[in-house]
Amino acid sequence: MSERILFITGRLAEKQVRQVLEKMQPDFLYQVHVMGVTVAALITADMIARRLTDTAGADKIIVPGRCRGDLEALSQHFGIPVERGPEEIKDLPQYFGQAAHHYDLSQYQTKIFAEIVDAPNISVEAIVERAYYYKANGADVIDIGCLPDTPFTHLAETIRTLKQEGFLVSIDSLQDADLLAGGKAGADYMLSLTKSSLWIADEVATTPILIPETHGDLDSLDEPIRILQAKNRAFIVDPILDPIHFGFTDSIVRNHQFRQRYPEVEMMFGVGNITELTHADTSGMNALLLGICSELNINHILATQVSKHACRAIKEADRARRIMFAAKQNNSLPKHINSDLLTVHDTAPFPNSLEEIQNLASQIKDPSYRIQTSREGLHVFNRDGLHSAQDPFELYPKLKVETDGGHAFYLGVELARAEIAWQLGKRFTQDQSLGWGCASQIEESTVDLHTFKPAGSTLKKHDQT
Numbered sequence: 216m217s218e219r220i221l222f223i224t225g226r227l228a229e230k231q232v233r234q235v236l237e238k239m240q241p242d243f244l245y246q247v248h249v250m251g252v253t254v255a256a257l258i259t260a261d262m263i264a265r266r267l268t269d270t271a272g273a274d275k276i277i278v279p280g281r282c283r284g285d286l287e288a289l290s291q292h293f294g295i296p297v298e299r300g301p302e303e304i305k306d307l308p309q310y311f312g313q314a315a316h317h318y319d320l321s322q323y324q325t326k327i328f329a330e331i332v333d334a335p336n337i338s339v340e341a342i343v344e345r346a347y348y349y350k351a352n353g354a355d356v357i358d359i360g361c362l363p364d365t366p367f368t369h370l371a372e373t374i375r376t377l378k379q380e381g382f383l384v385s386i387d388s389l390q391d392a393d394l395l396a397g398g399k400a401g402a403d404y405m406l407s408l409t410k411s412s413l414w415i416a417d418e419v420a421t422t423p424i425l426i427p428e429t430h431g432d433l434d435s436l437d438e439p440i441r442i443l444q445a446k447n448r449a450f451i452v453d454p455i456l457d458p459i460h461f462g463f464t465d466s467i468v469r470n471h472q473f474r475q476r477y478p479e480v481e482m483m484f485g486v487g488n489i490t491e492l493t494h495a496d497t498s499g500m501n502a503l504l505l506g507i508c509s510e511l512n513i514n515h516i517l518a519t520q521v522s523k524h525a526c527r528a529i530k531e532a533d534r535a536r537r538i539m540f541a542a543k544q545n546n547s548l549p550k551h552i553n554s555d556l557l558t559v560h561d562t563a564p565f566p567n568s569l570e571e572i573q574n575l576a577s578q579i580k581d582p583s584y585r586i587q588t589s590r591e592g593l594h595v596f597n598r599d600g601l602h603s604a605q606d607p608f609e610l611y612p613k614l615k616v617e618t619d620g621g622h623a624f625y626l627g628v629e630l631a632r633a634e635i636a637w638q639l640g641k642r643f644t645q646d647q648s649l650g651w652g653c654a655s656q657i658e659e660s661t662v663d664l665h666t667f668k669p670a671g672s673t674l675k676k677h678d679q680t
Contacts, residue, residue, distance in 0.1 A: 218243040221273035222300070223263060223282075225255035227578055231304050231571070239308050246271050253580075260284025264292050302644060305566035309551065318541040318552045325508050325536040328385055328404070328517045329354035329529050330487065335367040339376050346382055349520075353533025356404060358517065359397065361388035374400035385424075387517075391415060406483075406517070407453060413439050416448065424451045424483055431455075431465070433473055440480065451515055453483040458492040467507070474511045484508050487519035490528045497524065498531045498558045498654060502549070505535035509543050530653050531556065558654035561642040565589050569603075576601040584614070586629050586645045588637045593630060607634050 220243050224232045229249050236245055250258050250266060258279055270276065270293055278286070280302035289297040301310045329349035334342055346357040357377055361367055370386075370393065377384045378401045385404035386397025391412050394405045398419030407426040408415060416423045423443070428435035436452060443450045454473045457466040474482065486504045490497045508516060516536075520528050534555040542549040554562070567575075569589045576596035579585065584597050592605040595614065602613045607630035616623040629645055636643035642650065 218275065219271075219273045220245045221270055221276045222247045223255075223258060223267070223276060223278045224249060225252045225258060225279070227253050227575065228255045228279075228304060232307075235304050235307050239311070241311065246273070255279040256281040258282050260286055260289045260297075263297075264289055267293075270295065303566045303642075305563065309563075312551065318545065320537040320541055320553060322544075323533075323536040323540045324512075324514055325505065325540075326355040326515050327353055327529060327532055327536070328356040328358045328406075328483070328515060330358040330360045330387060330517060330519045332360040332519060332521055333362070334359045334373060335362050335365045335370075339369055339373050342373050343376060343380060346377060346380070349529055350382070352527075352530040354518075354529055356383040356385050358385045358387050358404075358406070359402075361386070361390065361393045363389075367393065370396055371400040374402050386421075395419065397421070404451070408439070410435055410439050413442065416443065416450075422449050422451065424453055426453050426455060431462070431469060433469065433476070436473075440477065449481075451481045451483050452477070453485060453517075456485045456488050458488050463489070470507075470511060470513070474513075481515065482511070482513040483515040483517060484513045485517045486532065487517055487521075487525075487528070490525045491519055491522050494524060496559060496654075497528050498535075498556045498652065501528065501531040501535040502538070502556050505532060505539045506549065508536070509539040527654050534653050554650070555653040558652040560640045561650070564636065564640045564642050566642070569594075572596075573601060584626060586626075586633055586643075588633050588643045593633045593637060595626075595630070605634075605637070607631065 222232055222236070222245060224247060226249055229247060232247050236247070248267065248271075250262065252258055256279060259282065260278075261284055263278065273295060275295055276293065276297045277300040278297060280300050282299060286297045286299065301307060331342055331345055342359070349357060359370070359373060361370070374384050374386065374397055383403045384401070385406055386394060386402040387406040388394055388397070389407065394408070394412070394415050395418060398405055398415065398421035402421050404424055405415070405421045406424045408423045409426060409428045411428060413423070425436060425439050427433060433454065440450070440452070452473065454470050455466060456470065457463050470482070470484065484504065484507070486501065489504060490500050493500065505516070507513070516532060518529050518532050520526055534553065538549050538552050538556065541552050551562075565588060567587060567589060569591050572587050572589055572594050576585075576594075579596060579598050582597050582599070584595055587594050592603055593607060593610065594601060594603045595610055596602065602610050604610050607627070610630065614626060616626060632649055633643045635641070636649055
């Protein structure tokens with residue numbers, strides 16, 4: 216028996232709701248109930264509880280996406296589930312598609328090694344603070360990067376302190392002395408050993424991460440792998456990912472060749488060589504690189520946040536690994552799983568056509584301005600008419616708000632958002648901030664990094680560096 220769903224809406228949206236549902240040809244039965252309000256966004260849970268006296272035998276109620284109030288209490292009131300639908304009516308097909316395919320983003324396969332590249336030049340406290348910040352953004356291992364010809368007098372203290380704070384730690388150097396000191400201080404991993412420096416693995420319990428003796432020489436990895444396997448030692452291999460125009464394509468091929476040669480060996484992918492050294496949005500790069508990791512079963516990446524354009528790289532890598540894992544588990548494309556990596560564009564930026572906006576504008580009977588966007592530009596309308604432009608300054612003389620500073624300011628803010636959304640191909644919703652996915656720094660600017668410290672931390676609170 217088909218599920219029966221009751222859709223609640225306002226008078227202005229009724230026609231569009233019916234049109235969208237009819238085009239969907241859903242596998243459920245539905246009825247549309249119009250509340251006694253013009254705008255659906257003004258509907259509240261309390262209003263529905265008071266005014267809806269007959270649920271028409273529905274198994275579920277879908278209320279407008281901007282409906283305010285306690286839906287759990289409403290569900291108990293009617294004895295059936297009550298859910299918020301999408302904020303835009305045109306998103307109903309996608310809403311039901313997502314409901315049919317719920318993706319669990321709590322799981323992932325690839326661990327993130329977040330490198331602190333300038334560790335020799337900053338204090339232990341500053342390193343620990345940055346470690347908490349990276350961990351809050353998804354890092355699993357804090358990688359302590361050494362610098363050539365730079366003394367690192369507090370290397371051992373840094374690693375011991377991080378371990379006391381509960382972090383997994385890796386030491387990252389091409390100098391034998393650094394790797395040995397890091398291992399003896401308790402590092403969990405050491406980057407990077409070659410056939411020549413493999414002896415260090417016999418001196419410490421630290422898990423070695425191997426690189427070719429000579430850049431690109433996969434054959435030089437065979438003997439160290441054989442030795443470590445014979446000793447039943449855990450290890451990871453990094454065939455090296457090179458920057459674009461400096462061997463990038465060959466290095467992708469090389470990683471693929473290594474995986475074919477050693478299907479079961481743990482691998483690392485140095486994604487920072489691409490995100491740091493390419494001036495393009497890192498969210499897309501991370502999606503592609505973590506997609507490669509997913510296909511090749513690469514379970515460790517080395518990520519960095521040094522360049523200013525890569526200031527969200529670790530957070531993006533975290534989102535990307537979860538999305539790719541969910542897609543792989545469901546044998547699906549990495550589409551319509553999560554929008555966090557859509558930082559600049561949206562999948563459906565313009566839900567309404569110009570004709571639909573014109574039709575809606577013709578029904579408005581009050582003086583309040585509505586702002587919408589279409590492929591053609593920006594549109595402002597109320598009972599006095601519809602005005603369209605691609606430049607907000609062209610609209611100002613038509614709005615007649617010269618004597619109302621507050622209203623003029625409000626419309627200016629909303630039109631500025633609308634213009635940005637229209638230019639970039641993003642979704643604009645009046646009275647809401649634009650969505651920037653995981654590129655937004657709003658959540659980060661209000662985070663107290665010390666709240667991520669485990670109980671019993673002995674470090675003193677200090678100013679951010």
